[in-house]
Amino acid sequence: MEVGNIIMYFVIALAIIVFSVLTVTTRKILRSATYLLFVLFATALLYFQLDYEFLGAVQIAVYAGGIVVLFVFSILLTHKPGEKSDAIATHRRWLGLSASLLGVGACGYALFSQEGFCTKLLEETKSLDIAQIGNFLLSSDKYGYLLPFEAVSVLLLACIIGGVVIARRR
Amino acid sequence: MDLTLLMYLVPSLIMFGCGVYGFLTRKNMIAIMISLELMLNSVDINFVVFNRYLFPLSNEGMFFTLFAIAIAAAETALALAIIINVFRALKNVDITEINKLKF
Amino acid sequence: MPLNLSIAVVAIPLFMFFFLGLAGVKMSRKLTGVLGVLGMLVTTVLAYGVAFTYFFGTGDGQVTAEGVRQAVIVWNPDWLAFTPTLVARMGIALDPIAAMMLVVITTISLMVHLYSLGYMSDHHGNPEKGFQRFYADLALFTFSMLGLVVATNLFQIFIFFEMVGVSSYLLIGFYFHSPAAIHASKKAFIVTRLADLFFLLGIMILSYYTGTFDFFNQNGMVGMTDSMDAAKAAIGSAGAQTFMGCSVMAWALTFIFIGGAGKSAMYPLHIWLPDAMEGPTPVSALIHAATMVVAGVFLVARLFPLYVIEQGAMDIICVVGAFTAFYAAAIACVQSDIKRALAFSTISQIAFMMTSLAVSSADNGLIEIHEGYGLGYMASMFHLFTHAMFKALLFLCAGAIIHAVHSNENKDMHGLHKYMPITSFAFLIGCLAIAGIPPFAGFWSKDEILVACYEKGLGWGLWMSAVAGMTAFYMFRIYFLIFHWKEHKVHTEHKPADQVWTMTLPLIILSVVSIVAGFVPMHDLVTWDGKELHTQLNWVVAGSSVAIACVGIGLAYVMYFKENPLPSKMKNSMNGLWTAAYHRFYMDELYQFITHKVIFKAICVPIAWFDRKFIDGFMNMLADVTNRAAYGVRRMQSGSIQSYVYVYIMGALLIAVVSIVCVLM
Numbered sequence: 001m002e003v004g005n006i007i008m009y010f011v012i013a014l015a016i017i018v019f020s021v022l023t024v025t026t027r028k029i030l031r032s033a034t035y036l037l038f039v040l041f042a043t044a045l046l047y048f049q050l051d052y053e054f055l056g057a058v059q060i061a062v063y064a065g066g067i068v069v070l071f072v073f074s075i076l077l078t079h080k081p082g083e084k085s086d087a088i089a090t091h092r093r094w095l096g097l098s099a100s101l102l103g104v105g106a107c108g109y110a111l112f113s114q115e116g117f118c119t120k121l122l123e124e125t126k127s128l129d130i131a132q133i134g135n136f137l138l139s140s141d142k143y144g145y146l147l148p149f150e151a152v153s154v155l156l157l158a159c160i161i162g163g164v165v166i167a168r169r170r
Numbered sequence: 171m172d173l174t175l176l177m178y179l180v181p182s183l184i185m186f187g188c189g190v191y192g193f194l195t196r197k198n199m200i201a202i203m204i205s206l207e208l209m210l211n212s213v214d215i216n217f218v219v220f221n222r223y224l225f226p227l228s229n230e231g232m233f234f235t236l237f238a239i240a241i242a243a244a245e246t247a248l249a250l251a252i253i254i255n256v257f258r259a260l261k262n263v264d265i266t267e268i269n270k271l272k273f
Numbered sequence: 274m275p276l277n278l279s280i281a282v283v284a285i286p287l288f289m290f291f292f293l294g295l296a297g298v299k300m301s302r303k304l305t306g307v308l309g310v311l312g313m314l315v316t317t318v319l320a321y322g323v324a325f326t327y328f329f330g331t332g333d334g335q336v337t338a339e340g341v342r343q344a345v346i347v348w349n350p351d352w353l354a355f356t357p358t359l360v361a362r363m364g365i366a367l368d369p370i371a372a373m374m375l376v377v378i379t380t381i382s383l384m385v386h387l388y389s390l391g392y393m394s395d396h397h398g399n400p401e402k403g404f405q406r407f408y409a410d411l412a413l414f415t416f417s418m419l420g421l422v423v424a425t426n427l428f429q430i431f432i433f434f435e436m437v438g439v440s441s442y443l444l445i446g447f448y449f450h451s452p453a454a455i456h457a458s459k460k461a462f463i464v465t466r467l468a469d470l471f472f473l474l475g476i477m478i479l480s481y482y483t484g485t486f487d488f489f490n491q492n493g494m495v496g497m498t499d500s501m502d503a504a505k506a507a508i509g510s511a512g513a514q515t516f517m518g519c520s521v522m523a524w525a526l527t528f529i530f531i532g533g534a535g536k537s538a539m540y541p542l543h544i545w546l547p548d549a550m551e552g553p554t555p556v557s558a559l560i561h562a563a564t565m566v567v568a569g570v571f572l573v574a575r576l577f578p579l580y581v582i583e584q585g586a587m588d589i590i591c592v593v594g595a596f597t598a599f600y601a602a603a604i605a606c607v608q609s610d611i612k613r614a615l616a617f618s619t620i621s622q623i624a625f626m627m628t629s630l631a632v633s634s635a636d637n638g639l640i641e642i643h644e645g646y647g648l649g650y651m652a653s654m655f656h657l658f659t660h661a662m663f664k665a666l667l668f669l670c671a672g673a674i675i676h677a678v679h680s681n682e683n684k685d686m687h688g689l690h691k692y693m694p695i696t697s698f699a700f701l702i703g704c705l706a707i708a709g710i711p712p713f714a715g716f717w718s719k720d721e722i723l724v725a726c727y728e729k730g731l732g733w734g735l736w737m738s739a740v741a742g743m744t745a746f747y748m749f750r751i752y753f754l755i756f757h758w759k760e761h762k763v764h765t766e767h768k769p770a771d772q773v774w775t776m777t778l779p780l781i782i783l784s785v786v787s788i789v790a791g792f793v794p795m796h797d798l799v800t801w802d803g804k805e806l807h808t809q810l811n812w813v814v815a816g817s818s819v820a821i822a823c824v825g826i827g828l829a830y831v832m833y834f835k836e837n838p839l840p841s842k843m844k845n846s847m848n849g850l851w852t853a854a855y856h857r858f859y860m861d862e863l864y865q866f867i868t869h870k871v872i873f874k875a876i877c878v879p880i881a882w883f884d885r886k887f888i889d890g891f892m893n894m895l896a897d898v899t900n901r902a903a904y905g906v907r908r909m910q911s912g913s914i915q916s917y918v919y920v921y922i923m924g925a926l927l928i929a930v931v932s933i934v935c936v937l938m
Binding site for chain 1: 177193198
């Protein structure tokens with residue numbers, strides 16, 4: 001179990017790293033979307049590994065099943081199949097690299113300088129089941145999320161209307 | 171060898187760096203959106219991991235991620251609608267060409 | 274007749290102005306003219322009634338108290354209250370000079386209205402354009418002038434001063450399609466405006482120190498000695514204040530005189546009047562000979578109780594008046610344009626009135642009332658009255674002649690006596706009157722002026738007598754050159770003749786008035802303190818002035834009655850003087866030089882340069898810097914979201930690095 005967990009972690013971490021890099025480096029936009037899908041799947045696996053089954057399910061359903069499909073649709077609407085985007089200009093590449101590497105460097109330094117992070121181990125807890133999550137979402141008690149839940153539902157409604165209005169052919 | 175907190179944060183960090191790089195370098199608006207999703211996703215992972223490791227008895231990180239996913243979905247849908255509309259008007263999704271708002 | 278009717282006297286011309294001005298274009302020219310004349314006739318009758326009641330009224334209408342004729346304030350509502358005590362009012366006040374001026378203005382205005390029916394009916398054979406406008410402007414002028422003379426306070430006088438200026442401007446520029454008329458109207462307006470600036474300054478100073486604009490007390494019937502006392506009190510409070518060695522009161526009164534000098538064409542502000550003759554001749558008769566140009570004299574007369582105790586201002590008026598009288602007479606001797614000659618004659622005669630007013634205080638500034646004070650004042654007003662009549666007559670005659678021969682130059686006229694006998698006789702009467710031959714009107718008034726001048730000093734008297742002789746000479750020069758000199762061949766074909774009855778009738782009426790006006794008992798009616806002034810004919814002065822006038826006439830007869838080479842000989846023998854006088858001693862050129870070369874070139878151009886280079890330059894520099902900065906900064910608004918994000922990330926990293934460094938420290 002322990003060894004399996006570690007192997008599983010390395011697979012997930014490797015997938016996340018490799019596919020993240022591929023997502024932003026490939027010149028074919030459809031492939032980019034596909035690599036994003038793999039990254040999202042790997043993230044979902046990571047959630048499962050951390051005992052957040054519901055979150056992982058949502059990740060797969062919403063991200064992989066919804067957003068990536070949207071991406072694919074819009075890519076197909078706006079691009080010819082197999083179209084390669086232009087090579088990135090050198091100065092832009094340096095710009096992007098400098099920003100991201102500096103950011104990663106700064107954050108990495110912050111992470112690695114925290115000694116607790118290196119030693120903190122997973123504690124055994126009982127994971128939430130769906131019924132509890134539902135109660136939390138719709139409760140107005142302490143640790144209840146009724147208000148954000150309703151706000152998000154209004155946001156989604158606004159988003160639907162906005163999407164219709166924007167995409168409608170005049 | 172144990173799975174420490176740091177080990178989960180490193181892939182997330184790299185994912186975020188990739189998102190930044192993609193956002194800054196890609197010219198295709200949809201590719202930029204994809205990079206944005208990468209960054210969002212890495213933040214989600216951070217929420218979950220911190221929640222699981224540092225505050226195992228509470229669930230705020232998990233719920234925050236839940237809402238973040240919902241909002242990201244909404245935002246993506248809207249952004250793609252705008253991109254398609256821009257494409258319809260300009261026959262182009264190259265962000266360097268779409269600079270009418272400058273000056 | 275109640276004195277309240279004086280409100281109607283002022284109101285009717287105002288109504289006629291609006292009525293003819295607005296409705297005139299819908300009416301035929303004849304109807305407009307007849308309505309204008311009728312309106313003026315009603316005004317004249319009312320004005321005569323008011324003046325008669327004022328001077329000779331008995332019972333309720335009586336305005337004399339203990340032998341002193343009082344001023345009557347008919348109507349005087351508050352208009353602008355600057356402070357609780359300093360209030361500008363609009364009203365109607367009657368006193369001897371106001372009542373006299375009512376008669377003068379309405380009489381001349383009526384004559385001119387009637388005369389214009391004929392004169393303005395055609396312009397070189399074509400129907401005159403703007404006939405209705407002409408009558409509306411005449412009504413406006415009449416209203417303004419009446420409002421001026423009945424003003425109860427300085428503020429109102431100033432307003433009406435401006436209004437007569439405007440109507441004068443409108444009427445000089447009546448032929449607005451002719452550039453000469455436009456220039457003349459502009460010149461008149463600008464010169465008088467310049468003078469009015471000083472007038473306004475004077476009003477400000479005077480009202481500041483006296484705390485009032487009013488001429489009379491508010492109690493209605495107030496003797497003029499009261500205003501004298503008020504003036505004394507005012508001087509007493511202001512006399513302590515001095516500015517550049519003179520009391521502020523002297524400054525104020527001098528400034529006010531400059532305002533009056535602008536309107537009355539005193540040297541050196543006279544330059545507009547000869548040019549104003551570009552207007553139609555009836556306008557010249559009404560405005561630029563009889564009424565408006567005496568506004569300055571009227572102004573000084575109105576403030577006489579103040580002037581009489583401020584000897585410095587009086588001396589200035591005296592010198593300016595005496596010089597102007599001589600200067601204008603000298604120019605009038607050589608002018609060939611009859612209207613210009615008459616204009617200079619007018620300037621000279623107005624200067625007579627001014628001088629007469631100024632010599633009126635010939636007692637070294639002592640503030641005691643004695644007999645000699647009032648003579649010059651009375652003579653001035655008397656001459657104003659008679660001069661208005663015969664000068665209007667002369668101008669109307671000139672208009673008839675110009676209308677007949679279509680020229681202003683006397684070389685185109687010569688020998689008209691045979692063709693225009695009525696005009697010729699009327700002109701002759703006018704000339705005799707202005708020359709001062711008894712029993713014509715001018716003799717009586719000019720004689721009083723000369724007496725007053727001799728009382729001031731022998732030098733003043735001799736000077737003015739000489740000018741009176743010149744007056745006789747140049748008037749008869751004009752007369753002989755127009756009506757005699759030689760037979761003009763052109764006339765045999767062209768046949769100039771006396772004009773239609775509307776033009777001839779005013780000539781006859783004014784001729785009669787010019788003969789009898791001298792018998793008006795002016796020394797009884799119009800005196801500065803309201804008391805009767807006892808005068809008797811000074812036989813020495815009268816005899817000598819008549820003799821001088823006869824000499825002048827005789828000289829003119831010898832030189833100009835028959836065609837002869839004498840004038841051209843004279844001209845050749847003193848060519849320089851003649852040319853200088855003909856060109857009005859180059860005053861216009863001097864003004865041109867001062868305005869163009871000195872003011873424009875030396876002052877305005879550097880100021881304009883400074884304004885453009887420094888004031889504007891500084892502003893332009895600000896704008897330029899802003900502009901360049903904006904052009905530099907706008908590069909940052911590239912519209913590229915990625916560069917924004919890059920800057921944003923770099924900023925966030927900077928903050929992160931700074932925090933890390935701070936933590937590490």
